[in-house]
Each structure stands twice: as structure tokens, then as C-alpha cells.
Amino acid sequence: MSPVLAAVVMGLLGLIIGSFLAAVSVRLPREEDIVVARSRCMGCDRPLRPWELVPLVSWLVLRARCARCGAAISPRYPLIELGAALVGVWAGFSGSSGLMIAATAVLGWQLLLIAIIDGENFWLPDVLTWPLAATGLIAAALTGWDVALSHLIGAVVGFGGLWLVGWLYKAVRKRDGLGGGDPYLFAGAGAWVSWIGLPSVLLWASAAGLSLVFGLLVVRRSVSATDKLPFGVFLAVGIWLTWLYGPLGL
Template identity: 65%
Template sequence: MTVALLLAGLGLILGSFIGLVADRLPKGEDVVLAPSRCDACGARLKPWNLIPVVSWVVQRGRAADCGARLSPRLPLIELAAAGVGLWAGLHHAGEPWPALATAVLGWQLLLIAVVDAENFWLPDILTWPLAITGLVAAWLLAPETLGGRVIGVAAGFVLLWLVGWLYAVVRRRQGLGGGDPFLFGAAGAWVGWIGLPSVLLYGSLAGLSLVLARVALRRPVDMADRLPFGTFLTAGVWLTWLYGPLGL
């Protein structure tokens, strides 16, 4: 339980960074050196305005300087990152290193999911590191699986690239974003080639669930609607990593 709480606390802190990167990266802004500023008035934020979740609650969801209403986006991301750490620690109770690896995976997936959901964009600067950390985790925790993970990277990329290419040929329009094959290849680095079908199935079910939810809420649904498939794939990677490929 101690490891789970530590990872949850670390997740709160990293959640702030995840939210910042997800906001600045699509805009081409510096994500490391530029100071945090109020989105409404541009005032530089003070250290006590940056305490994860607490600052937003104490300020009642309003900016400290100008009083503008703040979106709950950042505290929700921070709580999600804390939840990832807690989940990882509880899942690997008594195994701190596997728990840390799982938390690292979850935090990367959370960042990728947010960026894709908000921008329909999967940049290489996020998907390639996911593949690298997956291979490093395999090398450190289960070196006997490293070969299958390397095959998974290649198989994941080629499979989804072919799916996107065939869709474009048949429908004469793009059906997958250019970053989706790279994300699927990175998934293979974590779950191996044998876990890729489960990732795809989980991701497809997640996307279908969203469509059904929109239908149930009587919101318009069109075949041409764009969906952030990368966001759904991240859910598939997470579940497959934690609970193994379906049927095995």
C-alpha cells in the first residue's frame, strides 16, 4: 500500500506536467523552461498557485489574479495521473519495480490520450518514447520477452499502416491518422506481438462505446465523424498490459 500511495502522490505532481505538455505541445510552445501563466490574463503563476488539485479547489476554480473561471481540465488530469499511480501500486502489491514500470506506462498513455483527444494528433515525440520505455522495461523486468517485444513493435506498425492504406484505397479518404501505426507499434513494445489483437479489440470497443453513448444521449452521429482512435488504443494498451491478452 505504501508504494501505491507514493505513486499516487507522484502522479499528482506529474499530472500537472502532463496537463502542461498536452496544452503547450500542440501550440509549439516550450514545455520545460517557459514559466506557467494564467490562461486568461497572462499573469505569471506563483508557486502556491501550482499545487496540484489543492490550488484549484482553494481558489474555487478561479484565477488568482484576474478571477477568471478556470477549466477543471488540469485538476482532472492530475487526479487521473494519481489514479494511474494508485492503480499500478495496488495491482503490483509488494513489487515496487513492476509497479513503477506500470505507472510510467500509464502516465505516458494518459499524456498521449489527452493530446489525441483534444487535437486528433499523435506526435512522434510521444509515441517513440513509449516504444523505448517498453523495450527498456522488458529488458529490466523480463529479458526473456525482449524478442517478442521487438517483433511487436514491427508487427504493430506494419499491421495498422496496412489497415490505414487499405482503407484509403477503398474509401478514397484517410481513415487513420499518421501517428496511429506508430502508437500501435509502441504498444507492441509493451505487450508483445501476442497482445496486439487484444489492444485493437479493447480500443475498438472503447470507440464503439463512445458512439453508443452519443446515440443514447441523442447526439448526432455521422459516418464521417472523426474519432481520436489513439485515445482508445491507449485504453487497450493499459488493459492488455495489466490483465494480459484476451484468451490467455
């Protein structure tokens, strides 16, 4: 399959996956059923009909309004669908084999959902971080068991290292500096990029976090040391860039 065809196919698949991710990002924080429950309008609570669930197209055709009650449909839904489609296109162009394309897409879609959940709720649920580590180890095992071992070590080092940082911070500052889900997400990072990629993940994450802080300083002129930042979002950026471009300096 040519890279262009692969990108088109994965992009279309990404739109479908993105529709599911958008639903999960709303239902998971509310502890609603993810698999069985039908999608409903947030305004009138009526189940959406099949033609109202076509990714991106339905939102455009309906002009961002419910067909029954006229309630506004948030642009976050098509934006998430487009984000997942972009991940699919990126995977189609970056993969050298079917396995690599699939692995890149799966990683990107997982990171997208994790970043959305953490960015909106400051929460990294185990139901997302643990599967990230599992899929990383599976992808490594499909490459070779010798590769899988280094990625397993990466998962262990990732969890233990960030957990220790959080413990030391709390011991010194007497308050939490990291969320409870961050070590599990960093374990997922090690499972995907191996132990050798973990420093790069942290460097990319720190760069992304500092960029946000500088942006806030420009807009708000002040940032407090007690302001909460969704570190999981920055880790997701670091994992994605390290996976795509490899550890920095190597």
C-alpha cells in the same frame, strides 16, 4: 513496501506528474516550450507563483479562479492531476515488484497524455508515440533479453500491421481511415504488451470505440460514417487493459 504504502506514494507522485501532464497537454499543440517556460494564467498572462502551482490544492483554495485577475481556471487541470494520481494508485496496488510498479505508472502516465492530446486535437505527435515504444522496450529489456525480443517483434508487427490497414482502407475508400500517428502508437503497444497482446489491444479499442458510438446514437440519434473519432484514445485504453490483465483468452 506494502501495497497500500506503495499506492499512497505513487498517488502523491501522480498528482505532481499530472500537473506536468496538464501543462504539456496545453503547450504541445500550441508549439510552446514545455520544459523551461513558466506556467502562466490564461487570463492575465502573469507567471504563477509557487503556492499557485500545488497540484489540486491550489485549484481548491483559489476556488478555480486566478488570484490576481479572477479568471476562471478550467477544471481540466485538477481532473488530469486526479487521473494521473489514479494511475499511480492503480500501479501501486497492481505491481508485484518495484520495477513492475514503476513500469505500470510510466505506461499509464504516457497513455493518459496521449489520450488527452488525441482526444482534444485528433493528433498523435511522434514526440509522444516514439518514447512510448522506447520505454516499452526498455521495460522489457530490464525483465530479460529474451522477453525484449518478443516485444521488439511486437513493435514491428504493430506498426506494420496498422500501417497496412490504413493503406488498404485508403486504397479502397479513397480517403484516410487512420491518422498518421496511429501505427506508431500501435508500435508502442507491441513494445509494451508483445506481439501476442496486440489482438487484445485491438479488441479492447474496438469495444471502447463502439461504446462511444452507441452513446452518441443515444444522445444524438445519428452518427455519420465521416465523423472523426480519436482512435488513439481507444488504443490507449486497449494498451492499458491488456498490460494490466494480459491478452484475452490466455
